[in-house]
Amino acid sequence: xxxxxxxxxxxxxxxxxxxxxxxxxxxxxxxxxxxxxxxxxxxxxxxxxxxxxxxxxxxxxxxxxxxxxxxxxxxxxxxxxxxxxxxxxxxxxxxxxxxxxxxxxxxxxxxxxxxxxxxxxxxxxxxxxxxxxxxxxxxxxxxxxxxxxxxxxxxxxxxxxxxxxxxxxxxxxxxxxxxxxxxxxxxxxxxxxxxxxxxxxxxxxxxxxxxxxxxxxxxxxxxxxxxxxxxxxxxxxxxxxxxxxxxxxxxxxxxxxxxxxxxxxxxxxxxxxxxxxxxxxxxxxxxx
Amino acid sequence: xxxxxxxxxxxxxxxxxxxxxxxxxxxxxxxxxxxxxxxxxxxxxxxxxxxxxxxxxxxxxxxxxxxxxxxxxxxxxxxxxxxxxxxxxxxxxxxxxxxxxxxxxxxxxxxxxxxxxxxxxxxxxxxxxxxxxxxxxxxxxxxxxxxxxxxxxxxxxxxxxxxxxxxxxxxxxxxxxxxxxxxxxxxxxxxxxxxxxxxxxxxxxxxxxxxxxxxxxxxxxxxxxxxxxxxxxxxxxxxxxxxxxxxxxxxxxxxxxxxxxxxxxxxxxxxxxxxxxxxxxxxxxxxxxxxxxxxxxxxxxxxxxxxxxxxxxxxxxxxxxxxxx
Numbered sequence: 001x002x003x004x005x006x007x008x009x010x011x012x013x014x015x016x017x018x019x020x021x022x023x024x025x026x027x028x029x030x031x032x033x034x035x036x037x038x039x040x041x042x043x044x045x046x047x048x049x050x051x052x053x054x055x056x057x058x059x060x061x062x063x064x065x066x067x068x069x070x071x072x073x074x075x076x077x078x079x080x081x082x083x084x085x086x087x088x089x090x091x092x093x094x095x096x097x098x099x100x101x102x103x104x105x106x107x108x109x110x111x112x113x114x115x116x117x118x119x120x121x122x123x124x125x126x127x128x129x130x131x132x133x134x135x136x137x138x139x140x141x142x143x144x145x146x147x148x149x150x151x152x153x154x155x156x157x158x159x160x161x162x163x164x165x166x167x168x169x170x171x172x173x174x175x176x177x178x179x180x181x182x183x184x185x186x187x188x189x190x191x192x193x194x195x196x197x198x199x200x201x202x203x204x205x206x207x208x209x210x211x212x213x214x215x216x217x218x219x220x221x222x223x224x225x226x227x228x229x230x231x232x233x234x235x236x237x238x239x240x241x242x243x244x245x246x247x248x249x250x251x252x253x254x255x256x257x258x259x260x261x262x263x264x265x266x267x268x269x270x271x272x273x274x275x276x277x278x279x280x281x282x283x284x285x286x287x288x
Numbered sequence: 289x290x291x292x293x294x295x296x297x298x299x300x301x302x303x304x305x306x307x308x309x310x311x312x313x314x315x316x317x318x319x320x321x322x323x324x325x326x327x328x329x330x331x332x333x334x335x336x337x338x339x340x341x342x343x344x345x346x347x348x349x350x351x352x353x354x355x356x357x358x359x360x361x362x363x364x365x366x367x368x369x370x371x372x373x374x375x376x377x378x379x380x381x382x383x384x385x386x387x388x389x390x391x392x393x394x395x396x397x398x399x400x401x402x403x404x405x406x407x408x409x410x411x412x413x414x415x416x417x418x419x420x421x422x423x424x425x426x427x428x429x430x431x432x433x434x435x436x437x438x439x440x441x442x443x444x445x446x447x448x449x450x451x452x453x454x455x456x457x458x459x460x461x462x463x464x465x466x467x468x469x470x471x472x473x474x475x476x477x478x479x480x481x482x483x484x485x486x487x488x489x490x491x492x493x494x495x496x497x498x499x500x501x502x503x504x505x506x507x508x509x510x511x512x513x514x515x516x517x518x519x520x521x522x523x524x525x526x527x528x529x530x531x532x533x534x535x536x537x538x539x540x541x542x543x544x545x546x547x548x549x550x551x552x553x554x555x556x557x558x559x560x561x562x563x564x565x566x567x568x569x570x571x572x573x574x575x576x577x578x579x580x581x582x583x584x585x586x587x588x589x590x591x592x593x594x595x596x597x598x599x600x601x602x603x604x605x606x607x608x609x610x611x612x613x
Contacts, residue, residue, distance in 0.1 A: 099335065222545040
């Protein structure tokens with residue numbers, strides 16, 4: 001680059017300048033995007049009365065009061081709600097990993113009658129709006145007296161109803177060479193052994209994507225959790241957060257932001273740890 | 289399946305008849321096929337159960353309920369098409385919810401996708417810090433559906449919220465964005481646009497699929513950047529634009545949490561943020577008019593199926609599948 005002839009130099013500068021301008025623009029835009037989040041972080045550490053008096057990010061006075069107050073300001077401690085969320089989320093992740101990978105193995109590798117039809121149905125169910133099934137589901141779960149239990153939230157996952165992940169894994173398994181299955185078969189492995197010893201270990205990236213997405217979606221879920229969990233003891237973090245908006249809560253912004261921040265922390269953590277899988281997963285399902 | 293070729297002696301036989309006992313003749317092939325199908329159905333058992341109990345059964349039940357009056361406590365009363373007729377002739381709130389949701393989808397989806405595409409184009413191959421930018425822009429998509437962010441939004445756009453305190457620096461006294469019926473829906477649209485990161489990631493992956501050599505060939509022929517965009521990037525990206533469009537329309541038609549939290553469960557002010565699914569929720573699970581809610585759900589299904597169908601029909605005219613089809 002440095003040895004380029006004279007007339008080219010201005011062009012090089014121009015290019016460098018425009019590249020710098022582009023970075024400035026991208027950084028500026030990123031900051032605008034993140035500003036609400038950063039502001040929430042700073043608001044959580046500000047004394048109540050300063051939150052809206054200072055739109056800036058750097059608090060002139062730092063306090064942890066919002067956290068201690070918010071933690072105990074609902075009927076149960078916020079830790080209780082976080083624990084409920086964690087239980088439901090962990091079981092959902094396990095359920096999706098097991099049930100969806102089993103279905104995906106069958107769709108990707110085995111031959112059976114009406115396979116095309118079943119596969120089409122599976123794809124169709126991805127697009128199906130949840131609301132078409134929710135009324136009868138609620139009625140059945142209510143008759144079973146499962147309201148305020150975790151069953152309505154996790155049972156569907158054990159039955160592989162998150163078909164999106166089946167699709168994701170089918171796409172992934174299809175890229176694995178069939179010779180591996182064949183080699184296993186020649187060595188005398190049956191279908192279960194092939195599934196456990198060949199497919200599952202090679203599917204780790206797809207399983208990671210599934211696990212992380214299930215985690216984030218279940219942790220964020222409000223509609224179903226709000227529907228099925230109504231007793232204070234059973235609430236999850238996202239349903240409990242909503243209670244800050246009720247009645248007296250409306251004025252206590254500091255504690256509300258503090259608890260919001262805590263409830264977002266696991267998602268942020270998983271995002272940092274697993275963004276490779278998230279982005280890859282998005283890209284593969286989006287493209288094929 | 290091209291990779292079968294590479295396997296030793298008779299690959300097909302090996303694949304279909306793993307570990308077959310020596311010395312067996314006809315009929316065994318069928319037996320093995322049956323064994324394979326049997327195994328497949330075992331692997332699919334949870335999914336089949338879910339398909340019947342969680343998906344197809346409830347859809348059918350929902351259709352039946354939509355022709356009844358049902359409140360969970362009493363027996364369902366057959367009312368024929370009453371629920372559907374009431375929706376479109378008597379229920380102003382239903383029509384309002386349809387209107388609000390339509391505006392929301394029509395405005396926010398194109399804006400969101402435009403942002404996603406623009407940013408994906410700016411994050412070129414080889415741009416320094418690409419992965420950091422991508423993460424920063426993607427993060428809101430992951431958080432955007434949460435209650436915490438919806439609460440934050442409610443506070444940012446409140447009467448004495450962040451937006452207004454910033455505006456005050458410039459001497460402008462802003463309205464209470466979420467409490468003013470003229471602007472409340474706008475804040476929800478903005479929240480949706482804010483989550484453009486997910487389609488952006490899909491666009492980025494799509495851009496990577498376009499062979500660099502096309503651009504090289506085009507610039508040898510003297511094509512400007514703009515011409516390259518119009519004649520290479522855009523046509524080759526149309527399948528992905530289409531994919532994002534279909535997906536986002538379906539998704540945003542069902543948005544719930546944002547409107548529920550920002551309006552604190554009311555759909556207010558004056559029903560200006562009354563999303564379709566929020567109204568369905570109120571009808572079904574607050575008033576326990578479950579027949580009516582089921583009818584609304586079926587109308588939603590038909591709307592979404594219709595829109596998706598139209599999308600696919602229209603795709604013939606603008607989506608370019610190149611030589612893969």
